[in-house]
Amino acid sequence: MPWVKEEDCIKCKICVNVCPVENAIYLKEDGYPYINNNICTRCGLCMEKCPRNAIRPNFENPALRGFGRGRGGGRMGGGFGKNRIW
Ligand code: SF4
Ligand code: SF4
Numbered sequence: 001m002p003w004v005k006e007e008d009c010i011k012c013k014i015c016v017n018v019c020p021v022e023n024a025i026y027l028k029e030d031g032y033p034y035i036n037n038n039i040c041t042r043c044g045l046c047m048e049k050c051p052r053n054a055i056r057p058n059f060e061n062p063a064l065r066g067f068g069r070g071r072g073g074g075r076m077g078g079g080f081g082k083n084r085i086w
Contacts (some may be wrong), residue, residue, distance in 0.1 A: 001037045001058040002047055008054035009033065015046035015055060 004015075011031045020026045025033050025041040035046075035055075047055040 001042065002035055002040065002044075003058060004033050004060050005054045005056050005060075006032045008052045009050075010052055010054075012051065014049050014051065017071050018045050018049045020045065026064060 011027075011033075013027065013033070014031050016025050016027060017043045021039055021041055023026055023036060025046055028034045033046075033055075046058075047053075056060065
C-alpha cells in the first residue's frame with residue numbers, strides 16, 4: 001500500500017492526475033496528496049509518475065514500523081497518526 005512522503009512531495013499533483021481510480025488519491029487541505037487505501041488498487045501509476053519519488057511503498061512507512069513494536073506503547077507510539085494508512 002503506497003503512502004505519500006510529504007518531505008519529498010512538491011505538490012505538483014501529477015499523482016492525482018494520473019490515478020485511474022477516482023478519489024483513490026486526492027489533495028488534502030494542506031496541498032499534499034493522500035491515498036485512500038480502501039479504494040486504491042495499487043496499480044503503481046502514481047509511484048511511477050511522481051517526479052520526486054515521494055510515493056513510497058508501505059514497508060517504508062515509519063508509522064507502520066512504529067506499530068510493529070506493539071500496541072502503541074513504544075517510543076514511536078504517538079505523533080505519526082496523520083500518516084497512518086490503515
Ligand atoms: S496506486 Fe494507482 S490506484 Fe492507487 S493511488 Fe496510485 S495511481 Fe491511484
Ligand atoms: S506526484 Fe509526487 S511530488 Fe507530485 S504531488 Fe504527487 S506525491 Fe507530490
